[in-house]
Amino acid sequence: xxxxxxxxxxxxxxxxxxxxxxxxxxxxxxxxxxxxxxxxxxxxxxxxxxxxxxxxxxxxxxxxxxxxxxxxxxxxxxxxxxxxxxxxxxxxxxxxxxxxxxxxxxxxxxxxxxxxxxxxxxxxxxxxxxxxxxxxxxxxxxxxxxxxxxxxxxxxxxxxxxxxxxxxxxxxxxxx
Amino acid sequence: xxxxxxxxxxxxxxxxxxxxxxxxxxxxxxxxxxxxxxxxxxxxxxxxxxxxxxxxxxxxxxxxxxxxxxxxxxxxxxxxxxxxxxxxxxxxxxxxxxxxxxxxxxxxxxxxxxxxxxxxxxxxxxxxxxxxxxxxxxxxxxxxxxxxxxxxxxxxxxxx
Amino acid sequence: xxxxxxxxxxxxxxxxxxxxxxxxxxxxxxxxxxxxxxxxxxxxxxxxxxxxxxxxxxxxxxxxxxxxxxxxxxxxxxxxxxxxxxxxxxxxxxxxxxxxxxxxxxxxxxxxxxxxxxxxxxxxxxxxxxxxxxxxxxxxxxxxxxxxxxxxxxxxxxxxxxxxxxxxxxxxxxxxxxxxxxxxxxxxxxxxxxxxxxxxxxxxxxxxxxxxxxxxxxxxxxxxxxxxxxxxxxxxxxxxxxxxxxxxxxxxxxxxxxxxxxxxxxxxxxxxxxxxxxxxxxxxxxxxxxxxxxxxxxxxxxxxxxxxxxxxxxxxxxxxxxxxxxxxxxxxxxxxxxxxxxxxxxxxxxxxxxxxxxxxxxxxxxxxxxxxxxxxxxxxxxxxxxxxxxxxxxxxxx
Numbered sequence: 080x081x082x083x084x085x086x087x088x089x090x091x092x093x094x095x096x097x098x099x100x101x102x103x104x105x106x107x108x109x110x111x112x113x114x115x116x117x118x119x120x121x122x123x124x125x126x127x128x129x130x131x132x133x134x135x136x137x138x139x140x141x142x143x144x145x146x147x148x149x150x151x152x153x154x155x156x157x158x159x160x161x162x163x164x165x166x167x168x169x170x171x172x173x174x175x176x177x178x179x180x181x182x183x184x185x186x187x188x189x190x191x192x193x194x195x196x197x198x199x200x201x202x203x204x205x206x207x208x209x210x211x212x213x214x215x216x217x218x219x220x221x222x223x224x225x226x227x228x229x230x231x232x233x234x235x236x237x238x239x240x241x242x243x244x245x246x247x248x249x250x251x252x253x254x255x
Numbered sequence: 256x257x258x259x260x261x262x263x264x265x266x267x268x269x270x271x272x273x274x275x276x277x278x279x280x281x282x283x284x285x286x287x288x289x290x291x292x293x294x295x296x297x298x299x300x301x302x303x304x305x306x307x308x309x310x311x312x313x314x315x316x317x318x319x320x321x322x323x324x325x326x327x328x329x330x331x332x333x334x335x336x337x338x339x340x341x342x343x344x345x346x347x348x349x350x351x352x353x354x355x356x357x358x359x360x361x362x363x364x365x366x367x368x369x370x371x372x373x374x375x376x377x378x379x380x381x382x383x384x385x386x387x388x389x390x391x392x393x394x395x396x397x398x399x400x401x402x403x404x405x406x407x408x409x410x411x412x413x414x415x
Numbered sequence: 416x417x418x419x420x421x422x423x424x425x426x427x428x429x430x431x432x433x434x435x436x437x438x439x440x441x442x443x444x445x446x447x448x449x450x451x452x453x454x455x456x457x458x459x460x461x462x463x464x465x466x467x468x469x470x471x472x473x474x475x476x477x478x479x480x481x482x483x484x485x486x487x488x489x490x491x492x493x494x495x496x497x498x499x500x501x502x503x504x505x506x507x508x509x510x511x512x513x514x515x516x517x518x519x520x521x522x523x524x525x526x527x528x529x530x531x532x533x534x535x536x537x538x539x540x541x542x543x544x545x546x547x548x549x550x551x552x553x554x555x556x557x558x559x560x561x562x563x564x565x566x567x568x569x570x571x572x573x574x575x576x577x578x579x580x581x582x583x584x585x586x587x588x589x590x591x592x593x594x595x596x597x598x599x600x601x602x603x604x605x606x607x608x609x610x611x612x613x614x615x616x617x618x619x620x621x622x623x624x625x626x627x628x629x630x631x632x633x634x635x636x637x638x639x640x641x642x643x644x645x646x647x648x649x650x651x652x653x654x655x656x657x658x659x660x661x662x663x664x665x666x667x668x669x670x671x672x673x674x675x676x677x678x679x680x681x682x683x684x685x686x687x688x689x690x691x692x693x694x695x696x697x698x699x700x701x702x703x704x705x706x707x708x709x710x711x712x713x714x715x716x717x718x719x720x721x722x723x724x725x726x727x728x729x730x731x732x733x734x735x736x737x738x739x740x741x742x743x744x745x746x747x748x749x750x751x752x753x754x755x756x757x758x759x760x761x762x763x764x765x766x767x768x769x770x771x772x773x774x775x776x777x778x779x780x781x782x783x784x785x786x787x788x789x790x791x792x793x794x795x796x797x798x799x800x801x802x803x804x805x806x807x808x809x810x811x812x813x
Contacts, residue, residue, distance in 0.1 A: 111461045115486025115567040118530065125549040154462055156387040186480050189471075190464035191396055192387070211486065211567050279713055280502075308632055308645075310717070311726045311743035329715065329726070334651045336715050359632030359751045363743075370466075380455075385462040396467050 093228075102134030103225065106144030106168070110161050111193070112151025115211040116178035120148060128214040135221060141167040146224070148217075149201075152180040152187045153194040165201055175205045175220060182206050258282055261306060261335040268300035269339065282334040291341045291350050298328065298339065298353050307332030309353070312363035314371040319400040324371055326350060343373055352377035370397040446762050454757040469740040474500060474574060474709065477737055484742065486567050487530060490523045491720040492742070493572040498653060499716035499729040500574055503709050510655075511699035512576035517655035518692045519562065519571045521685040525596070526555040527721035527773075528678045532603065535675070535770040539616045540805035544606065551599045554592045561585055576702030586693055593686045600683050607675045615808050617671035621756050621768040624669055631752040634745050635723020636677045637772045641669035647719040659691050671771045678773075708735050720745055722773050746772070763807035 109117050123130040124137060138144045141164045153161060165174070176197040179185035183196040197203055204227075207220035256264070265284055270276055272293040273286040288294060301307065307330035315325040328339040343350055352375045353360040364375045365384040372395040375381065383390065395401060445453040465484055469477045482493045494516055501508060508516070529552040536544035556566045563569035563579045571577050581589075607613060623633065628641040638645045646663045648656045664680045666673035709731040716727040723745030732738035749772040756768055 109461070111463060113461070113483045113486045113489070115483070115489070118486060119567060122549065122553075125553070126546055127550060127553050151461070152463065154387075155389070156462065186483055187463045187465070187468065190468045191401075192462050192464045210483075213566065280715075283715065308629070310724065311728065311741065313728045313739075313741040315730070315739055327728070329728070331651075331717065331726075336717075338715075357632070358630065358755075359748060361751060362747050387462075396464060401467070 101225070102136075103145040103173075103221070104136045104138045104143055105146045105148050105221075106138050106141050106164070107148045108150075108161060108164055110149060110151045110157040110181075110197070111154030112178065112180055116150035116181070116209075119211045119214050120150070120177065120217060123214040123217055128218060130218060130221070133218075133222070141165075142169065144168055145171065146173045146175060146221070147201075148175045148177055148221075149197045150177045150181050152184045152190075153197065153200060154192050155194065156192075158194060158200065161197075161200060173204045173224060174201050175207065175224060176203045177207045177209075177212060177217060177220070179208060179210045182208060185210065256306070256332065258334050261332055261337075264304055264306055265301065265335075265337045268304065268306070269297045269337070272297050283336045283338065285338045285340055287340045287342075291343065294328070294339060294341055295351050295353065295356070298330075299356050301330050301337065302356055306330065307335065307337060309357050309360055309363070310336070312360065312367055314367050314373065314397060316371065316397065316399045319398075322346070324348060324373065324398075326367065326373065328353070348372055349374040349376055351375070354378060369395075371395050372398065444757065444762065444765060449761050449763070451757050451760055451762055451765065454754050466740055466742065469737055471736065473735045474705075474707075474737065477740065478572070478574060479570070481740070481742070482568060482570060482572075484744075487527050488523065488720045488722065488725075489568050490519050490571060491718055491725060493570070494520055494654075495716045495718045495725055495727045496729070496740070497572045497574055498718070499714050499727050500709065501705065502714045502716065503712050503729060503731050504705050506575065506703055506705060508576045508703055509699040509701065510697045512701050512703075513654045514692050514696050515577045515579065515581060515701075516572060517659075518581070518689055519559070519569060519577075521689050521692075522555055522559055522562075523569075524685050524721045525682050526552055526559070528682050529555065531678065531721075531770075531773045532675070535767065535773075538766040538770040538801060538804075539613065540801075540809065541613065544603075547599075548603065551596060554595055558589050558592045561588055573702055575705040576700070578701070580701060581693075581696065589693060590690065593689060597683060597686050600679055600686070604676065604679045604683075607672065607679060612809065614672065616764075616767055616804075617675060620671045620764050621760065621771055622668070622670045623752060623756055627755070628669070628752065631755060632748050633723075633752045634748045635720070635773075636674060636681065637723065637749050637752065639664060640666045640673035640677045642667045645724065647717050647724050651717060653716075653718060655692065659688060659695065661685075661688055671767055674771045708733060711738075722746055723748065749773075761807070763804035766801045766804050 107117070107120055122128060141147075145168075147165060147168060149161070151157070165172070174197065176182055180187060181197045184193055187193045188195060194200065205220045205224045207216055209216055212220075262282075262284060265286075266276070269286045272288055274289045275287040277285045277287075279285055286297070288297065298309075310329045310331040313327040313329065315327065317323075317325065323342045323344045326341045326343055328341075330337045330339070341350060348371070350373055352364055354364065355377065361378070361380070362384055364378055365381060367373055368375050368378070368381060369383050369386050372393070386396070444451050465480060468480055472480060478493055478496055481496050482489045484492050497508075529548050533545040533548040533552070536542070536548065559569055560566050562581065562585060563571050571579050607617075623631075623637070623641045625642045628638045628643045633641070633643065634645055642665055644650070644663055644665060646661075647653070648661050649663045652660060661684055664677050664684060666677050711731055711733045713728070713730045716729070718725050718727075725745060726741075726743040728739070728741035729737060730739040753769055753772050757765060760768060
């Protein structure tokens with residue numbers, strides 16, 4: 080009984096999260112990038128790529144946002160701002176790292192003022208590589224994030240199903 | 256003014272204040288000033304003659320074992336670049352400010368002072384321009400002997 | 416009439432999560448009622464230590480590093496660097512390579528100005544213009560992608576030449592794209608000079624006189640809008656500009672409207688230049704060999720980036736690594752002027768005044784204006800300041 084209750088609770092959490100995130104609001108933060116990734120993110124809002132048709136909106140304040148889209152290798156000056164913004168966001172919240180610099184520091188990984196990739200500071204959910212990634216890649220990353228939040232089925236089979244006439248090979252499936 | 260006039264005028268103004276004049280490329284003149292006190296006089300002379308604008312200030316560290324840094328002030332007009340070069344001893348690194356005659360020099364001088372550790376005397380607002388507020392005093396990134404004491408990645412904590 | 420000193424103090428951090436300007440910046444402004452009495456700039460958010468890093472990489476690696484100083488003007492950084500290093504090595508790239516370099520530079524100028532047009536319009540509250548200009552910008556991105564394989568950071572340059580060539584199909588695609596753009600640019604010029612609501616926020620705002628521009632050291636379109644003829648492609652031509660010089664665009668009013676007009680006219684001029692280069696394109700090799708080690712020397716290279724004069728000082732020491740690479744970007748020159756202009760203007764005009772100089776913060780770093788006076792502190796986000804400016808001028812009309 081206890082395990083069933085836990086099962087239901089976690090599935091309910093999943094559904095709640097998925098319900099909230101069906102139309103996610105993004106917050107974009109530049110933690111020391113060259114702006115290449117930022118202008119590609121901004122380009123996703125423009126008529127050719129139009130991220131807003133997926134219900135995705137770019138917000139100005141961390142308190143309204145679900146997803147933090149982060150670009151740039153973290154510079155020391157930006158580190159505290161980034162932490163503060165992450166803390167101001169409400170649960171559930173997700174982090175997307177866009178561009179080579181956000182993944183690992185990129186070409187600047189050994190520079191004196193650079194911390195490295197975003198995952199040195201925050202837990203990252205999606206990594207979108209590229210220098211900069213195309214707007215299509217960014218949209219793909221955001222859509223994959225949404226896809227990963229879909230709830231798993233509530234009833235899982237307890238018994239192994241053994242079909243009586245199980246085909247030997249894939250070729251047989253077509254024939255039978 | 257045209258190239259020849261600019262070069263001649265610059266020589267007239269600055270040659271007496273310099274111990275050496277070189278022309279490393281055509282349309283460029285480098286004046287090695289005798290003393291940093293001559294810097295403001297030379298710059299004022301160039302401004303009065305409307306000979307170019309201050310395009311940039313470059314700091315150079317010839318090497319950890321050398322005793323002096325070098326600061327270059329580049330004045331540009333048309334093709335011509337006039338560079339005033341001043342030696343600044345590492346033992347007492349200070350140089351007078353140009354912001355009284357050239358207000359636009361402020362960001363360049365702030366950058367020079369934080370990157371090389373040169374005190375620009377008379378600079379009204381010597382706060383850091385690029386380096387973070389918590390940067391260690393005495394660490395000057397563009398000097399040749401600069402070693403980052405603690406790598407930024409190791410010193411920061413991670414959010415879980 | 417005596418102005419009442421209210422003793423109110425605003426700290427307006429143009430915080431890092433800036434939706435439109437896309438640049439982590441920090442401005443702090445002190446206001447007395449509506450008038451700005453002081454402003455201060457703090458940079459540092461995108462400072463990555465590139466000048467130091469260049470000393471630890473060899474000549475080829477440094478080029479890839481310097482391209483990524485700024486995503487918007489990446490080609491001009493690598494052009495300045497390659498031209499400088501070629502001067503040090505005593506070689507010259509072939510005429511065909513020079514022509515292609517300049518062609519990509521002009522395309523970059525168009526894309527950068529269109530980007531700015533959209534961002535500045537957004538600051539003033541004209542999101543429609545923002546969407547239209549960025550849609551039209553896509554045609555330039557298509558051309559650049561066709562040439563080099565990437566929309567941003569095209570990496571067309573090599574030490575000694577260029578990587579990409581132009582064949583007849585690309586030639587046709589470029590010309591077709593530019594035809595479309597020229598019509599759109601004429602339309603934007605019309606809007607910017609005749610739309611009444613737009614002019615309310617740009618005509619007579621942020622005026623910088625010719626004298627002020629000269630004294631404060633402004634460069635680029637910001638200076639040319641105040642009738643200061645600073646244009647490196649004309650006063651100190653380099654590369655293909657010696658054969659195909661551009662016409663310098665000057666405006667006399669020095670206000671925001673003049674800055675809009677100068678940039679749009681420059682885009683139209685760039686379209687003309689690109690067509691001329693395509694007509695002129697000489698045959699030849701794309702690259703020339705550059706030695707691995709470069710003998711000790713110093714060089715200065717000045718080029719015209721979309722935002723103004725870009726200054727490179729490169730010093731070699733006989734090894735395969737540069738001794739010193741000094742990069743002075745145009746926005747730092749214009750930053751002093753914006754601080755001086757901000758003082759005495761209305762709080763509602765600050766977003767457009769800042770956007771008017773086309774700040775490329777990643778070229779320099781973020782700016783922070785911090786100013787303290789009085790006791791009561793009030794913190795706004797950039798979005799709030801922007802909305803304040805829109806409400807101040809348009810009330811309930813929008």
